[in-house]
Amino acid sequence: MQGKGTAVCLPADIDTDVIIAGRYLRTKDRSIWATHVFEDLDPTLAARLKGAVIVAGRNFGCGSSREQAAIALREAGVVAVIAPSFARIFFRNAINLGLPLIESDLTCTEGSTVAFDISEGWVETDGKRHTIRPLSPRMQEILMAGGLVEYWRAHR
Amino acid sequence: MSTLSERILGAAAGEYVDRKVDRAYAHDGTGVLALEAWKKMGGDRLGKETEYYLQFDHIAPANNSTTATLQHELRDFAHMTSMHFSDIGCGICHQLMSEGVVLPGEIVVGADSHSVTPGAFGAFATGVGATDMAGIWLTGETWFRVPESVGVNLTGKLSGAAEAKDLALNYVGRLGMDGATYQALEFIGEGAHHLSIDERLVLSNLSMEAGAKAGLFYADDVTVRYLKERGHAVLSQEPEDCSYRSEIDIDLADIVPLVAVPPRVDTVKPVDDLAGLSLDQVFVGTCTNGRYFDLARFARLVKGRKVAVRTIVVPASEEILKKAIRTGVLADLVEAGCTLGTPGCGPCLGYHMGVLGEGEVCLSTANRNFKNRMGVGGEIYLGSVATAAASALAGEITSPEAA
Numbered sequence: 216m217q218g219k220g221t222a223v224c225l226p227a228d229i230d231t232d233v234i235i236a237g238r239y240l241r242t243k244d245r246s247i248w249a250t251h252v253f254e255d256l257d258p259t260l261a262a263r264l265k266g267a268v269i270v271a272g273r274n275f276g277c278g279s280s281r282e283q284a285a286i287a288l289r290e291a292g293v294v295a296v297i298a299p300s301f302a303r304i305f306f307r308n309a310i311n312l313g314l315p316l317i318e319s320d321l322t323c324t325e326g327s328t329v330a331f332d333i334s335e336g337w338v339e340t341d342g343k344r345h346t347i348r349p350l351s352p353r354m355q356e357i358l359m360a361g362g363l364v365e366y367w368r369a370h371r
Numbered sequence: 372m373s374t375l376s377e378r379i380l381g382a383a384a385g386e387y388v389d390r391k392v393d394r395a396y397a398h399d400g401t402g403v404l405a406l407e408a409w410k411k412m413g414g415d416r417l418g419k420e421t422e423y424y425l426q427f428d429h430i431a432p433a434n435n436s437t438t439a440t441l442q443h444e445l446r447d448f449a450h451m452t453s454m455h456f457s458d459i460g461c462g463i464c465h466q467l468m469s470e471g472v473v474l475p476g477e478i479v480v481g482a483d484s485h486s487v488t489p490g491a492f493g494a495f496a497t498g499v500g501a502t503d504m505a506g507i508w509l510t511g512e513t514w515f516r517v518p519e520s521v522g523v524n525l526t527g528k529l530s531g532a533a534e535a536k537d538l539a540l541n542y543v544g545r546l547g548m549d550g551a552t553y554q555a556l557e558f559i560g561e562g563a564h565h566l567s568i569d570e571r572l573v574l575s576n577l578s579m580e581a582g583a584k585a586g587l588f589y590a591d592d593v594t595v596r597y598l599k600e601r602g603h604a605v606l607s608q609e610p611e612d613c614s615y616r617s618e619i620d621i622d623l624a625d626i627v628p629l630v631a632v633p634p635r636v637d638t639v640k641p642v643d644d645l646a647g648l649s650l651d652q653v654f655v656g657t658c659t660n661g662r663y664f665d666l667a668r669f670a671r672l673v674k675g676r677k678v679a680v681r682t683i684v685v686p687a688s689e690e691i692l693k694k695a696i697r698t699g700v701l702a703d704l705v706e707a708g709c710t711l712g713t714p715g716c717g718p719c720l721g722y723h724m725g726v727l728g729e730g731e732v733c734l735s736t737a738n739r740n741f742k743n744r745m746g747v748g749g750e751i752y753l754g755s756v757a758t759a760a761a762s763a764l765a766g767e768i769t770s771p772e773a774a
Contacts, residue, residue, distance in 0.1 A: 228548055228635070232741040237720045241430065241438050243403065255743045274549035277582060278741060279720075280484040282404050282500040300552055303584055304484055308500035351387050353514050363502045367412040367509055 216315060216359060219330040220268035220294035222340065223260070224323035227272025231305060234276070234284040248287035265292030268331075270323035270340075273298060276305025285309040295331060297321055297338060310354045313362035318348035333358070372611045374520040375587045376555045379476055379495040384519040384616075393477040393494075395507045396424035398464045399431070399438075401482035402445045404501035409508045416452065418511025423454035426467055431459035431715040434723035462688025462714040465489065465658040468496075469572055470690055471601025475590035475608055480507060485658050485738065487579050491571035492598070493590035493608045495555075498579070518555040518584045521546070522615035525562025527624040532771035534668075535570035536660055536736065536755040538621065539577035540629040544639030545619060552582035559610060562623045563588055568597045569664040576659050577738055580636040628771055630734075631753035634742040642758050642770040651731040653682040653763040655709075655756060656717045660736035661687030663694050665756045670700040672760035672771075673707040679766030682709045683725045685717035709763075721745040734762045 232255075239251045253260040269275075269288070275298040276284060285308040288296065295315040309316050317331055319338050331338040331347070333355070338345050350358065360366040374384070382388045397405055402425055417423055425445065433439035449456035457467055464481060465488035473479050475493035480486065486498035499513070507513050523542060529535070542556075556578045558571070566574070571588050578586025588594070589608040598605050628642040655661070655669050666686060684704050686692040692714050695701040705711065712718075718725025719737045727733055727749025736759050740751035754762070757771035 230741050232739075232744050236743060236747075237722050238747075240400065241435075241441065241722070243407065243441070255747070274552060274582065277548055278484065278739065280401060280482060280498050280500050282401070282502060285500075300549060302549070302582060303553055304498055304500055307503055311500065311502040311506075351516065353387060363506055364408050364411045367506060371413065371509075 216333045218294045220266050222270050222327045222329050223267040224325050225271040228274045230278035231281050231284040235287045245290050248283050249290035252287040252291050268294050268329040269296045270321050271298040273300045275301050277302035280304045282308045285312050285314055289314045310358050311363035319345050372613045374613045376518055380517045382517045384517050386517050389514050391512050392421050392480045392507050394422045394479045396464050397482035397504050398429055399427040399442050400429040401501045403441050405504040406448050408502045408505035412509050414509050417508055421511035425449045426457040426464035427459045428463045428715040430723045460713050463658045466687040475605050484579050487586045488576045490575040490585050490587040497585050519616040520555045520557050521551050522618040523556050523558045524560040524620045526560055527562050527622045528565050529623045532628050532757045533626040534755040535573040537629045538626050539574050540631055540639045543580045544637050546581040548637045549582040555585040556583045558588050569662045628758050633740040633750045645768045648768040650680045650734050652733040653759050654718050654735040655759050656685030657719045657737040659738045660756050663691045666695050667700050668756045669760050670703040674703045678708045678763040682763045684709045685712035686714045688714050
């Protein structure tokens with residue numbers, strides 16, 4: 216699986232309350248989550264996420280298990296999230312929704328182009344290629360299928 | 372020789388396994404998206420051989436017609452599939468699973484991050500998101516990466532005003548918010564045997580705040596007795612020599628009352644350092660500290676006096692509420708000026724009641740103090756029940772040892 220996008224830099228320990236606040240959860244209207252994503256961190260960020268590759272510090276997605284966090288990022292147009300580590304529930308949620316996550320220790324330059332190939336195991340930015348920690352075979356299968364819903368539709 | 376997680380999952384740390392889930396639970400928050408995903412997966416009946424539970428605790432009772440309609444759909448689904456269903460007022464999912472449901476050695480998955488809580492019984496209990504839960508509804512199984520474990524070696528006994536909550540904040544502060552990511556905590560050592568089930572549930576609950584996949588105690592005589600009173604004959608679990616990825620030692624006698632300073636659970640300071648900070652609200656409850664033990668302790672400390680700041684008390688379950696009525700604890704709380712809420716999560720997540728206003732400060736017995744969690748512009752300090760009582764009486768953060 217390949218992709219490319221524009222780097223948006225974020226700090227470590229981004230929690231799911233900050234990705235999408237509790238006050239917006241009670242709905243099934245996904246556009247609401249995309250509109251209010253990161254509102255409490257930076258209200259201007261949502262508008263810059265189309266085609267973005269988020270490059271964050273460690274422990275991205277910590278806290279609540281709310282899947283709306285991963286949905287909000289995907290619906291806002293985020294191509295992938297790169298971080299040295301992810302909180303484990305967010306990790307599963309994002310892959311289950313077909314949003315690529317890449318474990319890599321990358322120095323982020325805001326606005327630079329970031330390209331990746333998860334199958335081949337690399338990410339490239341500022342002319343430098345870095346290796347990534349591979350996803351487990353099952354997670355790769357789920358991601359390639361487009362998410363866990365599609366995975367189970369194909370496997371039952 | 373294996374860790375408890377390795378023993379229950381039946382494989383060595385680092386291996387990926389597919390396992391049948393013994394008990395799977397979800398709530399009114401995560402259940403909505405899980406139902407949507409399950410339908411899209413083609414779900415028409417639940418996986419066999421797994422016990423399924425749905426508990427309404429996050430917005431209980433419903434706060435508006437949107438929530439009510441979403442809950443209505445979920446309620447119909449629970450009845451249609453005959454899963455165990457606990458409607459509004461029954462209590463918090465993690466507490467209900469801990470009232471004689473989860474047993475030692477089981478694999479338990481909840482669609483909520485604090486599903487690590489029933490690890491206190493020697494079960495492998497962990498949290499997932501909604502789509503993973505939908506997959507478990509479909510098949511009764513899921514995949515796990517068997518975690519490496521951190522040994523949390525406990526010695527001695529808690530003393531003075533210190534509580535299990537202070538002990539939990541101590542280890543979260545030491546490990547950091549991601550200190551145990553992808554790993555399990557195992558609470559071991561003679562100090563563990565001195566802790567009641569209520570206290571163990573606090574320690575297992577907070578393991579999530581260090582990023583852990585699970586937080587386990589070995590079932591011992593205390594566990595066997597607790598479950599026997601609830602109709603289950605179980606055996607204790609003997610620890611084996613095993614290798615931990617890392618170990619931390621805590622002498623319980625060294626624990627002092629602590630507070631976690633917003634917006635991070637791992638920014639932990641002695642209560643004394645924050646003494647005098649003015650409060651707008653005190654909240655006692657949640658899957659961390661809403662058990663009978665906590666309510667009775669709070670009531671004992673405020674009995675015969677009046678709280679100086681608005682104070683919301685929410686029992687974690689109906690069983691706890693009933694006991695608090697029978698023993699007079701509830702009357703003491705109301706006489707002292709506390710406001711009561713329906714058993715459930717209450718104000719913890721800022722959805723529907725007890726929300727903070729701009730610039731307001733709350734001392735809470737919950738487990739999270741993230742930015743804006745209980746309301747935009749509100750700040751949350753986390754502490755023990757005794758700290759909450761001393762602070763409620765003074766209207767400002769106050770050490771229970773000063774009271």
